[in-house]
Amino acid sequence: MLHTPLEDRLDFSLRVKDLAARSRHASMHALTEEATKTAVVLPLIQTFGFDVFNLEEVTPEYIADVGIKKGEKIDFAIKIDKKIAILIEAKPTSMSLGSAQYSQLYRYFGVAGARLAILTNGREIWFFSDIDEKNKMDKRPFFTFDLQSYDEHQVLELARFQKANFAIESILEAASNLKFVKSAAAFLKKQLSTPDDEFVRYVGRQIYDGTLTKSAVEQLRPAISSALDELIRNRIQDKLNVTFGQEAVQNDQHTEKKPVEEPQSSEIDTTQEETFAFLVVKAIGSKIVPVERITLRDSKSYCSIFVDDNNRKPVCRLYFNSKTTKSIGLFDDQKIETRHQIVEASDIYKFSNQIEKALSTYS
Known part of the structure; x- marks a missing residue:
């Protein structure tokens, strides 16, 4: 049976919701790494469309000796066309990934031939690649997904890692874009709260005719901060107006199709x-x-x-x-x-x- 792209997206979204429910349950009951693997990590691999019972596709406890390190194991190695494509390391749900040690994942990345690595604690999923230096895993993830707090845009990004959609060059291109977007967003967020001197001077050169002395920079800083706040408010307002207008049109159309019922005096009317x-x-x-x-x-x-x-x-x-x-x-x-x-x-x-x-x- 053939599915349309929309049906495929809806199907994947439903699978992610099921995985999210497993994650919430695991947060209360999966106290060990092994329990996290069973409760969430294996279902995650299945969500991506891989057969967890096929050892030629999903290899648990994968061993690849690195230098003098012998016999160390990575939790899962996922193969596509018999080549290792993804390495996965799991941590217990009780562990914050920010404090997790993932040196094994880092070491294996270069020798296993994978271009993608995943670190997860059953709630957060961190995706790594070698954007900065080929065959060397980046120290920071290019994409993170929180199974207990996400939006539909993030689900679309997550869908890239499905077996049916897997195209490493496309993923790496998207990873590079995500990395720059994330870095730019962090910079702009900082400027929103406290614009630094360099940023104030850059904007000041566009709007200020005099010399940008230290006093002038201090004078411009609160004005630029307020302007950024106003810009964001206006953009949100514009989007709300569009959404509100569309909903009003839809409600009008919906009303025309049904006979108007006289409301009872006890009914509550949301204005x-x-x-x-x-x-x-x-x-x-x-x-x-x-x-x-x-x-x-x-x-x-x-x-x-x-x-x-x-x-x-x-x-x-x-x-x-x-x-x-x-x-x-x-x-x-x-x-x-x-x-x-x-x-x-x-x-x-x-x-x-x-x-x-x-x-x-x-x-």
């Missing part, structure tokens, strides 16, 4: 402004948790925004029912709510830090 405010919260939270986890529940007095539609995971409340005032309720670490008055929904951006902090509790 356009409340919906827009919800989209603002989702935009703010998109870098903390997958947006589909951020949910809205309306009531007569206020709209509640939760994670996973769980009232034990509150993010904020929208009090928009008054004709004269609007406010947003924010929660502290003890889940104690404090209300803040706002003029319009876009003012919610002013509380981005508090919203992100609340969401990070559930990520």
Whole structure:
């Protein structure tokens, strides 16, 4: 049976969701490396389309002597066309990959002929290659995937590593791009919070007519920082407007196809402004948790925004029912709510830090 590309993507996405469920379960029950391999790593290999029961395709405890090091083993070696393509080293779920030692993976990479290496603890999956120096594994991963916190764009990147799609040159080209994007994003994030002198001088030369003395740089720094914040807010706002407009059109079309029912007086009506405010919260939270986890529940007095539609995971409340005032309720670490008055929904951006902090509790 032939599948369309869309069907293939949906199928892979469902397999990743199943793997994510295994990962969450393993985080509570898989206390050893062997348990992590059984609970998550073998299903991960299967998710990529490899036969874990075929030793010519997946070799566990792979041995490749390196120099004076004899008899050391790598957890899994995956072969394509009888050549080693991927090396995998597993760690227990209790271990942070940031502190993990993966010297064996590093040593084997050069002699095994692989161009791709994976390090995983059953939750995080780190992908390495030899972008910086051929046949020498890079010290930093070019792509990371968190099975318990990801978005659809990351799923599309993960799909590159399927056996059916595996094309090493394409993967390495994408890896190089991802590496530069990651580095550029880290640089820009730093400039957003505290623009350094060099960056301020670069922008200053485009907008300042005088000599860029130390005093001038200090004067320009907060203005440039504010301009970056405004630029990002405007881009998010533009995207929200497009999304909000499309949803309105779809709702209109949907309404035309069905007979209009007279609403009962007891029915709760979520207003356009409340919906827009919800989209603002989702935009703010998109870098903390997958947006589909951020949910809205309306009531007569206020709209509640939760994670996973769980009232034990509150993010904020929208009090928009008054004709004269609007406010947003924010929660502290003890889940104690404090209300803040706002003029319009876009003012919610002013509380981005508090919203992100609340969401990070559930990520």
